[in-house]
């Protein structure tokens with residue numbers, strides 16, 4: 001378990017090594033879920049952890065767990081995040097959290113062995129499957145199945161745009177298993193992906209709540225026609241309907257945001273059929289999401305979106321079908337966990353403040369079944385889901401120290417309900 005190199009150097013060397021897997025020319029990574037490159041990052045992680053005496057297992061939906069049993073029969077403190085990425089994603093999103101969890105676990109294991117102490121819990125590091133949701137929807141798929149929010153069978157039968165199922169893709173990279181994990185607590189560290197920590201000059205964010213989010217898949221149905229020969233009055237232009245929906249979403253964010261509660265809306269994917277220069281579109285598939293910190297503000301914005309859809313159907317003479325939806329409420333993290341984290345940061349002399357997360361994370365699911373602590377480190381200029389995503393070495397190392405301190409306290413039994 002001993003380090004041959006100083007722990008900070010070992011972390012940075014491992015981070016650089018991990019960042020070469022699926023590296024893109026622009027300095028990011030492309031490791032979409034269950035692709036061969038995602039398989040490579042899983043194999044790399046397995047090698048790292050097995051090299052330090054951990055056992056590595058996969059569950060029914062490809063979640064990867066590296067386990068170190070310290071107390072036979074005790075449940076696990078799980079530290080985790082995700083190694084998959086967006087296409088042309090940054091190298092920090094998720095990967096930082098998995099590797100920080102791994103190094104925190106290694107440091108604690110070494111410390112416990114040196115001191116001859118027996119902790120209250122065992123320790124595991126998780127790489128949750130398909131957090132990003134770009135190849136297979138929805139996002140946070142692995143942790144949703146793990147926490148019972150999404151049936152495993154439904155996740156496994158989900159297909160990518162080429163018709164490949166999750167099950168097939170996981171089998172192709174050899175990471176489909178049947179392991180089950182007895183979890184007691186969860187902690188995750190992630191890059192902020194926003195700029196509040198940087199703006200405030202803080203090193204550690206203590207996440208106090210998630211934003212509520214309503215994510216919808218819409219299909220706008222029109223009718224294919226000749227772009228030159230069809231008079232305007234006869235058109236059922238799916239692209240006009242879909243575009244109107246994009247504009248409506250932006251207007252709703254502007255109109256419904258209050259000083260206390262922001263509304264954030266976006267359209268992240270847009271697929272036009274048949275997407276030909278001389279054809280009025282017959283169908284557009286798009287995703288729209290509406291987010292807010294306040295449930296009432298979110299409900300009002302959501303109601304407005306659905307009212308506007310009726311208007312758009314009339315104006316563009318199209319039919320808008322609402323497909324799958326993925327909804328989570330604005331929910332607080334465990335107060336005792338935030339206090340434990342604040343005390344840990346104070347102990348280490350790290351500046352900290354509370355933050356809310358705009359993005360979903362695996363901890364969003366985990367916190368609903370076990371005591372959970374969520375931490376952030378700063379993102380330079382808040383840039384994320386972008387190859388230019390950046391967190392400084394210093395902030396990454398402070399984050400590893402922080403997670404180690406937090407996990408050490410949890411292992412000692414400070415945070416078990």
Ligand SMILES: [Zn+2]
Nearest residue numbers: 093094131190
């Ligand atoms: Zn992430």
